[in-house]
Amino acid sequence: MQEIKMYNDTPATDKRMLDVAVGPHFRLGTGLASIYQRWVIALLPAMAASLYYFGPAALRVFSLCVGFSVIIDLVAEKLAPSRDLTSNWSSVSLALLLAFMLPVNAPWWLILIGCFFMVVVGKKFFGGVGAYPAQPAVLAVAVLQLSWPARMDYTGALKDLDWPVTMIEPLRLLKSLGASAESHYNWLDLLIGRQVAGTAEGMVLFLLVGGLFLLMLREIQWQAPAGFFIGVFATAGIFHLYAPTQFASPLFYLLSGGTVFMGLFLLTDHTNSPVNKLPLFLYGLLAGILLIFIRGYSKHVDGMVFAVLLAGLAAPLLDMIKPKVKGAENV
Structure with a gap:
């Protein structure tokens, strides 16, 4: 039987053995941050329309959601380090999804509670991106709707428009x-x-x-x-x-x-x-x-x-x- 030369110069006599040497494989460098940045870009047209219709009220909701979410994510990362880093932009993307579903007159404390449930309970508690069983922004809105239905009333929020x-x-x-x-x-x-x-x-x-x-x-x-x-x-x-x-x-x-x-x-x-x-x-x-x-x-x-x-x-x-x-x- 003809001898087969392996990649590590170890002789082998079994023809069924396979050369598993490392090849020049191509690596795609797309990370989580770039993925979520594209999601943020995709949300920009609807954000612009909301700002046009509602003005500072919409800007306030977007800003508070993003600010609270990033801060809570940073604090949670300091207290319990994980692979779900704040720099991956997931908290920004989720914060905007949450903001889209909130009324334009949502009080700051309601936004804070929603961001806490979204980041800590919905995302971090289960291991972060790739591990949570329920969409965190959706989970947060469900909690808010069941706990404070009057505050989540869209009709009441726009009654003076x-x-x-x-x-x-x-x-x-x-x-x-x-x-x-x-x-x-x-x-x-x-x-x-x-x-x-x-x-x-x-x-x-x-x-x-x-x-x-x-x-x-x-x-x-x-x-x-x-x-x-x-x-x-x-x-x-x-x-x-x-x-x-x-x-x-x-x-x-x-x-x-x-x-x-x-x-x-x-x-x-x-x-x-x-x-x-x-x-x-x-x-x-x-x-x-x-x-x-x-x-x-x-x-x-x-x-x-x-x-x-x-x-x-x-x-x-x-x-x-x-x-x-x-x-x-x-x-």
């Missing part, structure tokens, strides 16, 4: 008037964010621009948003056909509240969403179905955060659906 539009949340009016609530809103107003919602979660057109930016850079996968929007349209369409006087058209559900924000920025969180393509699509589909059920049959006006949390519980199970390995049929 001089806007020539219906000054009540579209989904709230839908619960009161049924499908006839659609006639009180202009589709263009809903599209460009002239509606009662969170600080920036209702800036539909500008969120679409940011989401397209992330899709083009492949920072997020298209399967989850596609499954989500299909789930929203299909479920809302079925409900509308079943009870046309109670449920609005699918387009109304899509443009109202934080639907687009949820599909493009909350469900696509790298830590909570599944990995493979089919699980990603099913994850989005499930979230879309849950969102319409919550909006239609619960006391919650929007229910976005609860749909995200429930769908996230199913993500590990969905990831058990693995792609078939090709070429191993005879192994």
Whole structure:
């Protein structure tokens, strides 16, 4: 048998042995900081629109969220050092997501509590980026909505705004008037964010621009948003056909509240969403179905955060659906 020369000059006589010498592999230098910086860039169009509509009130919410989150992250890192460094920009990105879902008149103490739950309980407690079981910003908003529902009232926050539009949340009016609530809103107003919602979660057109930016850079996968929007349209369409006087058209559900924000920025969180393509699509589909059920049959006006949390519980199970390995049929 012919002798085989290994990379370390050790002779071998078994032809089945493989040379495992280190090769000139290419290394991609993309870090967490650059990823989250792109997310921040993607949020800028909606932030700019919010600043245009609400002025200093929106700037105050954005600034307090980012400031509180970074400071809390720094303190937590000093007290309990971990791999989740403050310099990875995750706290900035999460802070902006939280700010988008807060009312423009949120008091400083409510923002502080939300940032604490988001950074310490939602992120740091579980090991940071890549380890937390629930989207931290969504978890924080859920806690705030259940603990201080009056303070999280978007309609009350914008009651003094001089806007020539219906000054009540579209989904709230839908619960009161049924499908006839659609006639009180202009589709263009809903599209460009002239509606009662969170600080920036209702800036539909500008969120679409940011989401397209992330899709083009492949920072997020298209399967989850596609499954989500299909789930929203299909479920809302079925409900509308079943009870046309109670449920609005699918387009109304899509443009109202934080639907687009949820599909493009909350469900696509790298830590909570599944990995493979089919699980990603099913994850989005499930979230879309849950969102319409919550909006239609619960006391919650929007229910976005609860749909995200429930769908996230199913993500590990969905990831058990693995792609078939090709070429191993005879192994």
